[in-house]
Amino acid sequence: MWLTALLAAFGLWSDGEAQQQQPQPLPPNLGVATGQQIVPNQVQPGTLFTGTGTNPYYGDWPRQEDPAMIAPYLCKQQIPQTGNPALRAGVYYRLILRQSLFGRESGSNMNLGGAMYQSSFFGQPASIACPGTADSYVRCDQQSDYFLEEMMRWLMEGVAGASMFRADAAVVVTWFNTASAISGRSDIDAGQTGTYQVIWLTDSAARLSYAIINYDRLGFDAQDFRANSRSGRCRALFNGGNHTGYVDIDPTQPYKNTPKVLAQRSGVPHMVRGRYMFRVDDIVRPAGCSNKTGGTYPIMIYPNIVNMLGEMSVDVNALCLDHTQTYILMIEEREVATCQVLNSAIARCNLPKIYDWGVKTVYFQPQSRGANDEKAFVGYIYFVPPTLDPMRLDIGNIYEWYKNPMTNYLMPISWYPRNFTNPSYMMSLAQLGSRLSDDAIYAVQLGLYVVGYREYKDDEIKKFRPEHRTLALLATYSNRNSYDYRWRPQEEVINLNQVQQWYLNDWERMHTLYTYRVGYLKLAPLRPNDQNSTELLSGLVTAPISLHWLWTPNRQQFIQTTFTQQERDERTEFVRHKSREMCHDWYDEDGALFNFIRDTETNSSCPCVERQALLDLGRYMPHPRCSQLFRDITCTSMIGSKNCYMSAQNIYGSYAGDGNTFNNMDTQ
Structure with missing residues (x-):
């Protein structure tokens, strides 16, 4: 959609802006600088977006679609064709493609004989491959690959999350020395012209795209003579399409006063x-x-x-940052996240635990000053359970982690290396002058930790208090920072028969370990000189898993990689026996509490296992909206559960004790 939008914007400028004072058809040699022949269409020159009627550019929305548009400087302009021969002017555009789109990439398509295969696309001139275009219109060679790599580096330095983006195609449109449409020669001779550029980039699937707008010089504010704005000032904006409205490139007051300020300011001032x-x-x-x-x-x-368990980091684009200031990300009705300045455009914030499912409004601002100003940079974060987190750590089939015995003690793990940065580099990023595109920043040692979860009733706060404790360090990995792993996931193996370091003593391993009935794995950078790992750095976590694979009879130390069949059988039986004990303990702690047994019911505690509910039909019945049989989209509180049951025992309606009217004990 945006490729069509950009070319449509180019057509707008060529049809409506490249003209003299009197409306006239476009000269056929307007694109002579690139050998392009522009054929005027039926739209009259000077036709602009009015928002009403059946303007062919705007569309009759909603009966017709509203096209997207990128307009870096929207106003009537002209392209001088005569005058000083040293003053060149025109509109130029290029289509940049990566060689791998056509099966031509270094070392990626060698056949069995060892000869390099070359597509026939590259054996012909561009005028034949793309009829109607000049040879310089399409670039698909080493220079185009270099250009795309450089654009990716630009995006990494200025856009939050662009480190995972791979540009495979780009459209570059440059407006060079354009002038105000109604002005005389005096403006042109005085050098009051404009030069600016749009670079639109997308990946091979065209699912993710970015736009970079460069302003070299803007010599006029409006289309009128001597910068008069009676006909309206120039606008720099996007039209989102489908009547979603437009977005100004710079919404500040100086831009509203004079659009020429776009060439003096920047959205990436450090670049x-x-x-x-x-x-x-x-x-x-x-x-x-x-x-x-x-x-x-x-x-x-x-x-x-973001995972509701927090302890991960997010990158933020908001106000222009100062390394000497401290910034915070305030989360709606939750704790404040501390932020670190990476450069003038990007801050990295470490999120706390949220324990909530839903969209939260966040506010980014400096902590030392400006907290009470009218300035408000507002955003939204969707906090989800670990099982729904798209950034969660991938450890294969989750159901395999609940089986006894484990089907395989070598389990897979994978992550994207660009999600981790070296903390020592990030702390001194401003002093060292390092860039986010530097591969050395992503070289870091990672630790895979086992975190146990339990909760207990706290009489002081009148509710259950959650507890997360690091139980052990399973393994360490080196985060791969080579070029290929900018997009490829790093795949490793977890050996469940080995534990690199325990954070429990012998007594805790025999007693406390079994109080953590569920847990998860967390991959995070290693903290130097931390023997207890009480505070882990920001990282990635898995979905909740069972920790029974850590249970061992007779305190086996996990120092061997293989076990005999007798040892395996002994361990399986130990886990089965211990899990039964834990189920009984849970029933004594939670199953018999008042929140499961209502005052109006008798002997209706929550079943310990699903098998008990199936055998006791009548007292436990499938939930009408959330069970497997009746589940529908209106069930929002039990998403992700295997099955849901409810108590079906009769309850008393209205009764009480003094025998008068509504309080009659015999009334039911």
Whole structure:
């Protein structure tokens, strides 16, 4: 959609802006600089977006679709064709493609004989491969690959979450020395012209795309003579399409006063002036940073779907940052997340535990000053259970972790290396002058930890208090930071018969370990000189799993990699016996509490296992909305459960004790 939008925007400028004072058909040699022949269509020159009627650019929405548009400087302009021969002017565009799109990539398509296969696409000139275009229109060679790599590096330095993006195609449109449409020669001779550029990038599947806008020089504010704005100032904006509205490239007050300020300011001030970045895949999301000082400004957060267990980090694009200031991310009705400045455009915030499922509003602002100003950078994060977290640590089939005995003691694990950075590098990023695109930042030693979970009733706070404790360090891995692993997942193996380090003593392993009835694995950078691992760094966690594979009879130390069949059978029987004891303990602690046995019911405690509910039909019946048989979309509280039951025993309706009218003991 955005490729069509960008080419449509180019067509708009060529048809409506490249003209003299009097409306006239476009000259056929307008694109002579690139050998392109532009054929005027039926739309009259100067036709702009009005928002009403049946404008062919805007559409008759909703009866017709509203096309998307990228307009870096929307106003009537002209392309000078005569005058100073040293003053070149025109509109230029290129299509940049990665060689791998056509099966031509270094070392990736060697046949059995060892000869390099070359597609016939590259054996012909571009004019034949793409009829109607000049040879310089399409680039698909080593230079195009280098260009795409450089654009990816730009995005990594200015856009939160762009480190995982792989650009496979780009459209580059450059407006060079355009002038105000109604102005005389005096403006052109005085050098009051504009030069700016749009770079639109997408991946091979065209699912994710970004736009980079560069302003080199803007010499006029409006289309009128001598920068008069009676006909309206120039606008720099996106039209999201489908009547979603437009998004200004810079919503600040200085831009509203004079659009020329776009060439003087920047959304990535640590890189260069006049550059702005946006994510434009489904909706227009501003990236980089902004100096907006009033109202609200949407911030971009990556990832914006986060595990409710927290202890992970998110990257934020909001206001332009200062390394000498401290910034915080306030979460609706929850703790505050501390943030670290990576560069002027990106901050990294470490989230606390949330224990809630839903969308939370977050506010990003400096802590030392500005907390009470009208400035508000607002965003949204969707907190989900670990099983629904798209960024969760992948450890294969979760159901395999609940089987006794384990079907395989070599379990898979995979993650994307670019999700981890070296803490020592990040702490001194500003002093060292390192860039986020530097591969050395992602070289870090990772530890795979076992975290146990339990909860107990706290009489002081009148509710259950959760407890997460690091039980053991299973293994360590080296995070691979080579070029290929920018997009490829790193795949390793977990040996469940070995534990690298226990954080429990012998007595705790024989008694306390079994109080953690469930847990999860966490992959996080190793903290140096931390013998207890009470505080783990931000990382990735798995879905909840059983910890029975850590239980061993006679305190086996997990120092051997293989076991005899007798030892396996002994361990399986030990786990079966211990799990039965734990089930009985759970019933004594939770199953008989008042929240399971209502005052109006008798002997209706929650079943310990599903088999008990199946055998006791009548007292336990399938839930009408959440069971396997009757489950529908309206069941929101039991999503992810295997089955749901409810007590079906009769209860008393209205009764009480003094025998008068409504309080009659005999009334039921």
